[in-house]
Amino acid sequence: MKIDMSTRKTAPTYTESALKTIETEIHALDSLKVVLETSSFRLSLDRAIEAMARTHGRVIVSGMGKSGHIGRKIAATLRSTGTPALFLHPGEASHGDLGLITENDVVFAITWSGETSELGDIFHYCNRFGVTLIVATAWPKSTAARAADICLALPLVREACPNDLAPTSSTTLQLVLGDVLAVALIEARGFTPSDFRVFHPGGQLGAQLLAVDQVMGTDGAIPKVRREASLSSATIEMSRKRYGATAVVDEHDMLIGVFTDGDLRRCIAVHNLEDQIGLHMSPSPVTVRTGTLCSEALRIMNENAVSVIFVVDDGRLVGVAHMHDIVRTGIV
Structure with a gap:
């Protein structure tokens, strides 16, 4: 698409746009904090963390589109902090990769709308074989939420995108939720700096963890x-x-x-x-x-x-x- 450069914004306007984006996402995080303080969300969060901490298998993280990118990061954070985890692409899952999910695993699916059709086969598989399914969604009455054993109902927030379309605030909440889970699991497992070094032997981070x-x-x-x-x-x-x-x-x-x-x-x-x-x-x-x-x-x-x-x-x-x-x- 050709852009009309005559309508290009000036630098001060870009700064205003940046500040507005940050303010919108901070407001979204404030909304998440409010939800975290409710008894219903606390109960669901405790159950999710306990399921991940007690599993004898892995945490299988899945999501489509931008939620999938966030899912990859969450899986990587979990792995690096002592929780065996991997990312499963929904499309690949439907073409043979469902086989990597075992009955000892916990599946963590991320879908803002709760109606991501590509996740359907993963949900059916979990239900069929009794695999614990945790879903994070902003729509607690959605298909995904109903399929879940544990639903983490995120607050419905406005995207920072001026059209309220591009995933921005929503993916920020998903990312922070992933950090919430990872940090809680670090504490639950008693994960130490020495343990951390086992997974981070290289680079400056590895050097900082050297005894x-x-x-x-x-x-x-x-x-x-x-x-x-x-x-x-x-x-x-x-x-x-x-x-x-x-x-x-x-x-x-x-x-x-x-x-x-x-x-x-x-x-x-x-x-x-x-x-x-x-x-x-x-x-x-x-x-x-x-x-x-x-x-x-x-x-x-x-x-x-x-x-x-x-x-x-x-x-x-x-x-x-x-x-x-x-x-x-x-x-x-």
Whole structure:
């Protein structure tokens, strides 16, 4: 279709249009919040979350058109947060892919109108084989709503589209509902950052979820001396290792202090190199526990202006990490 450029809007008008779109969608979300506070919706939402949490199979998400695109994102979010899920295209379902739905699965169908004919075969299949069907729709008396075991009745809102036609506000509500379900399932499953990393090993997100245990030096790589060691032997230990510091431990490998190259420079001119290290160590080394995220370890290092951090397990020295080790993971 040819566009008459003489009617093209000016930049300020575009800004006004953008603000109006945002305001319309915020109003839609406010409507969703109001609905969420009703006892009937709460009951349906609780049942939906419990069905998804208790299933021994997967959450099969389906939808057509724009609802389908939202469905794909919801399935992806569920997968990445510990709930096995996949998206099933209604058209493909009618041509053989219904076979991937098992009796242990839960089907979550998204249809704004509730009259999406392409979903019909999925509904019949769920009814025939006793598969739990959850439907999100704005029309609680629609065909889809009547077919559902659990209906999440969304508020009927105006689209941000000036013609009130293109799915905009409606898909925003669907997307937020998906996040509501996913976050509730995270809490229900006790899904932790460590669990999250299992599904996100790559990229900066993976780096942010990396534990210090996975970058620290261990065993023979740890610079350490006993309290009775001399300044001279501590200096040799620091030189042999690459951290610019050495831990000071007792006979049980419990961390009791740290001696850095800075400490050495400050005392070498005025002390005997045969002095015991226990006389010159810093008794409060900066430490983290095993399992601490690298991002948290880096924050602690920055706050304490140190470049080396020791990793302990109930006070026992188990590792050491340099700031460079953490930065190389791509966390910043």
